[in-house]
């Protein structure tokens with residue numbers, strides 16, 4: 001008997017890439033407790049106490065990571081010096097190793113989270129002229145807000161395929177034809193091109209290396225720097241390996257290096273693929289044209305950083321946080337981690353799909369997006385009834401938290417016309433925190449959504465009673481649930 005021969009069989013389920021090393025028990029609440037809390041929160045998911053959730057808090061994958069034992073250990077080695085703490089040097093080593101950009105080539109600016117890095121960058125870029133445009137493949141909302149509050153326009157060049165239900169391996173790609181047309185027509189007003197990997201606003205869809213390379217080529221032809229938003233760079237690399245034929249045998253760390261070799265710099269929220277609970281950064285390559293063309297840039301950025309975040313060697317973070325990031329970046333590029341992580345998200349999405357919940361496919365790396373318009377097809381719901389908000393509101397009562405990113409979050413109230421202006425996408429996002437849940441937690445979430453989908457004709461409308469006209473209104477609004485007319 002050959003024992004190895006005997007175990008040559010496939011299994012329906014695969015083990016996770018890790019085991020739990022610490023757990024947190026749920027506190028016990030009744031449906032009535034949750035109803036009271038939901039009403040008090042004005043049915044706004046952001047205001048609902050997380051303590052009342054039952055293992056299905058899919059509000060965000062940002063900063064919600066469970067740390068590895070190695071990260072917890074590294075935390076103890078962090079030193080809380082005001083200047084040049086131990087972790088700072090470890091982080092620079094980790095950046096160089098993981099991103100493949102040598103330390104001597106990198107100007108690194110640390111921030112407490114991604115949007116602070118965006119704010120620093122676009123505050124400077126905004127000074128370079130009037131009527132500027134930043135083209136991207138789908139700016140995240142904070143990126144767009146930081147561009148626009150500096151009097152520039154963020155233009156999203158989504159791929160047309162993103163809207164179609166047909167399979168496309170890289171729906172997050174930039175539309176190259178429209179980029180070239182824009183560069184030709186408005187090149188003088190374009191200070192940089194911005195590519196987000198993976199494309200969170202575009203349904204968490206990945207971007208191919210072929211597309212990044214083609215964008216780089218256009219940037220070179222038109223003399224523009226290329227900046228990346230790399231919040232989910234490792235997940236994007238996993239898709240490249242699994243969907244871009246020529247990279248199927250390339251190790252993830254090498255794909256990551258190839259990706260970063262193509263940019264002039266990047267902003268990052270380390271709360272995602274930094275596998276950490278806080279942190280952000282801006283990196284600019286010293287060889288980039290942006291430094292040659294704007295001599296004051298680096299000094300102005302340093303001033304901005306010191307004014308808003310503190311000394312450049314801690315950038316708004318504790319020494320402990322910095323150590324956690326330095327360690328997390330090394331874990332996130334491991335293939336066994338990414339297989340487990342993305343496999344879990346996909347198993348969750350496939351279960352929803354199999355049970356007739358309309359979801360955006362193919363699935364991205366960090367979240368499953370429910371298509372709200374298709375969810376309510378055949379019912380009396382209109383997009384301005386904010387069915388997505390009502391769905392997330394009812395789910396709170398089952399201890400589940402999802403996030404509406406659609407008609408309400410991305411729409412706005414036109415005061416003059418006294419009507420809602422609707423965005424092109426209408427999603428509810430189920431973002432899966434890293435290393436936090438077991439598949440059964442996610443299947444519980446899915447079961448709740450499936451049951452409500454069966455009862456979709458009875459789902460009420462969400463009526464904004466406060467905040468409809470505000471900016472970033474989904475964070476602040478309050479609702480009542482009303483009869484659907």
Ligand SMILES: Cc1ncc(COP(=O)(O)O)c(C=O)c1O
Nearest residue numbers: 062113114115140142200231269
């Ligand atoms: C693509 C993208 N860019 C930027 C950000 C902003 O990062 P932070 O939340 O750390 O400010 C996010 C956050 O979700 C994001 O997904």
